Amino acid sequence: MALLPIRTYPDPVLAQKCRPIDQVDQDIRRLAEEMAETMYDAPGVGLAAPQVGRPIRLIVVDTAEGEQRGNPMMLVNPEILEAEGELVFNEGCLSVPDYTADVHRAARVKVQARDLDGKPVHIEAEGLLSVCLQHEIDHLDGRLFIDRISQLKRSMYRKRRLKQLRREGS
Secondary structure (H helix, E strand, O other): OOOOOOOOOOOHHHHOOOEOOOOOOHHHHHHHHHHHHHHHHOOOOEEEHHHHOOOEOEEEEOOOOHHHOOOOEEEEEEEEEEEEOOEEEEEEEOOEEEEEEEEEEOOEEEEEEEOOOOOEEEEEEEHHHHHHHHHHHHHHOOOOHHHHOOHHHHHHHHHHHHHHHHHHHO
16 A cells, blocks of 8 residues: 555645545545555544545544554545534644644534445544544535634635745745
8 A cells, every 4th residue: 555645735626525436446445545544644533535636525534542543434425414512623634734723513423424335334423533524524525624713814824834835845
């Protein structure tokens, strides 16, 4: 397996609404495995296909800690069916380098998806797993966590990031 390059803001693929996956084949399974390997290497707790340049509805998630890590959920075409409650979570993102912010999310979600065998998966999540699923599904809809913070904070990050990219490019 190979590590995949992670796309970072302001890469246009991160703002695209991703297309559904019609059929899970070997290419999708391999991509999911490579995404998981990339997520663990980063390290992160979730990764969506557009973050590695693929505008399709595929995410990998592993919020377990310590020795429990290593068995990621690989979800095809995930969607949130229900969301309730509210929590504020300090989020970061592999595609938004060097920045975290408090984001308002639903405290609990019910998600449906398919696994890599095409079987239906139903997840009821709260806490970190709820936040992670919402964060990764946002990626599939072309949204970053910075789209959920104030315009002022987003603008300040954007300016700093573009300045950083100009320095790296020169």
